[in-house]
Amino acid sequence: MTIEVLTKRADFLLANKGLRNARPGFVLLTRPNQGKGKRFGITVTKKVGNAVVRNRMKRRFRELLRDALPAEGLADHDHVLVGRVGGIARDYHRMRKELTHALAAASEGKGDRPRKPRKPRK
RNA sequence: CCAGGGGGCCGGGCAGCCGCGUCCUUCGACAGGCUCAGGAUGAGCGGGUUUGAAGGCCGAGGAAAGUCCGGGCUCCACGAAGCAAGGGUGGCGGGUAACGCCCGCCGAGUGAGGGCUUUCGGGCCUGAGAUCAGGGAAAGUGCCACAGAGAGUAUACCGCCGAUGGCCCCUAAAGGGCACAGGCAAGGGUGAAAGGGUGCGGCAAGAGCGCACCGGGGUUCUGGUAACAGCGCCCGCAUGGCAAACCCCACCCGGAGCAAGGCCAAAUAGGGGUCUCGCGCCGAGAGGCAGGAGUGUUUCGCUCCGAGAGACCCGGGUUGGCUGCUUGAGCUGCGGAGCAAUCCGUAGCCUAGAUGAAUGGCUGCCCCCGCAGCGCUGGUCGCAAGAUACCGGUUGCGGGACAGAACCCGGCUUACAGGUCCCCUGGCAUC
RNA sequence: CGGGGAGUGGCGCAGCCUGGUAGCGCAUCUGUUUUGGGAACAGAGGGUCGCAGGUUCGAAUCCUGUCUCCCCGA
Numbered sequence: 001m002t003i004e005v006l007t008k009r010a011d012f013l014l015a016n017k018g019l020r021n022a023r024p025g026f027v028l029l030t031r032p033n034q035g036k037g038k039r040f041g042i043t044v045t046k047k048v049g050n051a052v053v054r055n056r057m058k059r060r061f062r063e064l065l066r067d068a069l070p071a072e073g074l075a076d077h078d079h080v081l082v083g084r085v086g087g088i089a090r091d092y093h094r095m096r097k098e099l100t101h102a103l104a105a106a107s108e109g110k111g112d113r114p115r116k117p118r119k120p121r122k
Numbered sequence: 123c124c125a126g127g128g129g130g131c132c133g134g135g136c137a138g139c140c141g142c143g144u145c146c147u148u149c150g151a152c153a154g155g156c157u158c159a160g161g162a163u164g165a166g167c168g169g170g171u172u173u174g175a176a177g178g179c180c181g182a183g184g185a186a187a188g189u190c191c192g193g194g195c196u197c198c199a200c201g202a203a204g205c206a207a208g209g210g211u212g213g214c215g216g217g218u219a220a221c222g223c224c225c226g227c228c229g230a231g232u233g234a235g236g237g238c239u240u241u242c243g244g245g246c247c248u249g250a251g252a253u254c255a256g257g258g259a260a261a262g263u264g265c266c267a268c269a270g271a272g273a274g275u276a277u278a279c280c281g282c283c284g285a286u287g288g289c290c291c292c293u294a295a296a297g298g299g300c301a302c303a304g305g306c307a308a309g310g311g312u313g314a315a316a317g318g319g320u321g322c323g324g325c326a327a328g329a330g331c332g333c334a335c336c337g338g339g340g341u342u343c344u345g346g347u348a349a350c351a352g353c354g355c356c357c358g359c360a361u362g363g364c365a366a367a368c369c370c371c372a373c374c375c376g377g378a379g380c381a382a383g384g385c386c387a388a389a390u391a392g393g394g395g396u397c398u399c400g401c402g403c404c405g406a407g408a409g410g411c412a413g414g415a416g417u418g419u420u421u422c423g424c425u426c427c428g429a430g431a432g433a434c435c436c437g438g439g440u441u442g443g444c445u446g447c448u449u450g451a452g453c454u455g456c457g458g459a460g461c462a463a464u465c466c467g468u469a470g471c472c473u474a475g476a477u478g479a480a481u482g483g484c485u486g487c488c489c490c491c492g493c494a495g496c497g498c499u500g501g502u503c504g505c506a507a508g509a510u511a512c513c514g515g516u517u518g519c520g521g522g523a524c525a526g527a528a529c530c531c532g533g534c535u536u537a538c539a540g541g542u543c544c545c546c547u548g549g550c551a552u553c
Numbered sequence: 554c555g556g557g558g559a560g561u562g563g564c565g566c567a568g569c570c571u572g573g574u575a576g577c578g579c580a581u582c583u584g585u586u587u588u589g590g591g592a593a594c595a596g597a598g599g600g601u602c603g604c605a606g607g608u609u610c611g612a613a614u615c616c617u618g619u620c621u622c623c624c625c626g627a
Contacts, residue, residue, distance in 0.1 A: 007478050041478070051187090052525055056482085059142090063483045066141070092484070 003069055006041030006078060015041065015080040019111035021102040025087030025095045026061070029080040030106040038073045040065050044083035057083045060092065064099050072103045 006012060018031025033039060042061045044054045061081045065073075073079060087095065105111070 005478070009478090012478090043478090050525075055479095055526060058478090059480095059482050063141075067483090 003065075003073075004037060004039045006039055006080065011039075011078060012041055012043060012080060015078050018078070019106050019109070021105050021110075022112050023095070023098040023102055024084070025090040025098065026084055027082040028099070028102040028106060029082065030074055030077050030103075030111075032074075032076055033078045034076070037076060038069055038079070039077075040069060040073075040079040040081070042081050042083070048083050048085055049088065053088060054083070057087060060087075060095075063092075064096060067096065068099050068103065072100055074103070074107055 006015075015029045015031045018029055021028040021030075042058050042065075044057050044061075046054075048054055048057065061083065065079065065081065069079065
């Protein structure tokens with residue numbers, strides 16, 4: 001079974017309305033997607049660092065998801081990892097365990113307080 | 123060997139497990155297509171925005187960065203040249219596809235260091251290197267605040283003089299005084315800058331007024347492709363600074379950018395407008411007539427057809443794919459020309475093409491650096507306890523920069539741990 | 554890829570084109586007034602002009618490089 005990659009901006013915006021599980025290195029967003037299979041996406045903003053730092057973080061996240069999703073991922077859900085500054089130098093194996101716990105929490109329906117929709121500033 | 127300065131090159135290596143991307147090979151699956159045969163359907167050809175497996179090759183940088191210049195390439199516009207506007211560049215020569223880049227030379231100020239001298243404040247000479255937006259200021263316009271008498275047609279506040287003329291004193295004459303006329307620009311003072319500098323002469327006092335040297339301007343000749351340099355001669359020489367103020371001179375520049383541009387698929391309207399060309403006949407056109415087809419109640423009537431194509435614009439739809447896309451002012455070696463930048467010849471090589479964007483994740487060993495009441499140990503020092511600036515081994519922990527191709531090149535600029543090589547100047551030691 | 558704009562006291566802005574004195578409003582502090590506060594009035598303090606070079610006698614201003622932020626077009 002193949003795992004698809006999210007490419008549309010709209011998918012990311014929808015995932016933002018799902019469950020949030022924050023860890024020191026990342027934020028995991030999960031949301032059911034009406035039977036489209038396991039999908040994942042990665043968001044690393046410019047605030048995290050320059051291009052080298054951002055690319056390296058995305059590669060490490062891909063490696064994490066490649067290892068974790070087949071066994072621990074939620075079926076028919078979109079998974080989005082959002083990079084945080086703490087994830088730059090964090091140990092890989094430690095983040096791997098944190099991802100396991102975050103996925104377990106998400107499968108039980110637990111999550112952090114959902115973020116308020118951002119108001120358009122005048 | 124050390125110190126200072128300048129420049130070039132490299133910018134971690136090896137291995138294991140798991141993984142990513144392009145391309146190639148092999149074996150498969152599958153949609154649509156064509157041909158043949160045909161009852162369902164089958165066989166063959168050929169093939170891909172589909173897809174699986176195995177194997178193989180290759181896979182970020184010196185700045186890939188900033189996007190500051192110059193090109194290639196593509197489309198658009200346009201007779202050429204020139205002019206105008208706007209922008210850019212600016213010593214000379216060379217290199218280059220081109221440049222605001224590079225090399226060499228010239229000039230300017232600067233100047234590590236060295237030598238000589240000294241009244242120890244300094245003075246003189248030499249001078250590697252780096253730096254320079256380095257055309258024009260007697261083409262013109264403008265500006266130079268404050269201070270100052272005067273700031274660009276120079277000026278006269280303090281000051282100096284007052285020879286000559288004037289007035290006064292004393293007079294035989296000589297002389298003395300005043301600072302009125304007038305002369306001067308040396309000194310003081312202001313300033314960033316005061317209309318060449320130093321010295322001697324000269325003078326009433328002064329002044330390029332005269333002379334010597336330095337500086338400056340002009341010019342003959344010589345050397346050099348040239349910028350320019352040198353020698354001689356002439357001019358006593360008012361004619362600052364700013365052009366990164368306007369400007370003048372010389373030279374250069376059409377515009378947009380790979381989301382350029384081309385092709386395919388899908389999708390909606392089977393849209394509207396303008397213009398051009400065309401149409402069997404008429405008409406600017408709408409349309410009418412001829413003609414054709416169908417039909418019926420058949421000398422006639424009804425319906426339909428009876429010319430479209432191209433360009434641009436508006437509206438609507440699409441946010442998919444292929445191509446451009448990596449062989450190029452290419453890289454490496456050798457030989458040659460040149461002081462050099464660079465060029466020429468020759469042999470070999472093919473060396474990233476992603477697109478929510480590949481080139482990674484984890485680990486071990488080696489290398490370099492730092493830290494460990496000297497951690498342990500051998501030197502070293504100390505009688506010893508011990509000490510540890512220095513040298514060697516070893517253990518543990520930590521660290522190894524700046525930074526990610528996006529059409530492609532040539533530069534510039536900026537960031538950068540560490541390593542390595544070369545050149546220049548000087549010092550010390552040895553031969 | 555292309556284009557435009559901004560950076561000046563704590564905050565919001567002038568000054569820049571045409572170079573010599575950095576100014577305005579709000580805020581802060583002090584005083585007067587008031588029983589006290591507010592308001593009003595009078596006065597005071599506070600600025601590396603984003604950073605680094607250069608041109609100039611002199612730079613917030615001119616030139617070059619650089620950093621950060623914002624906006625627009627394809």
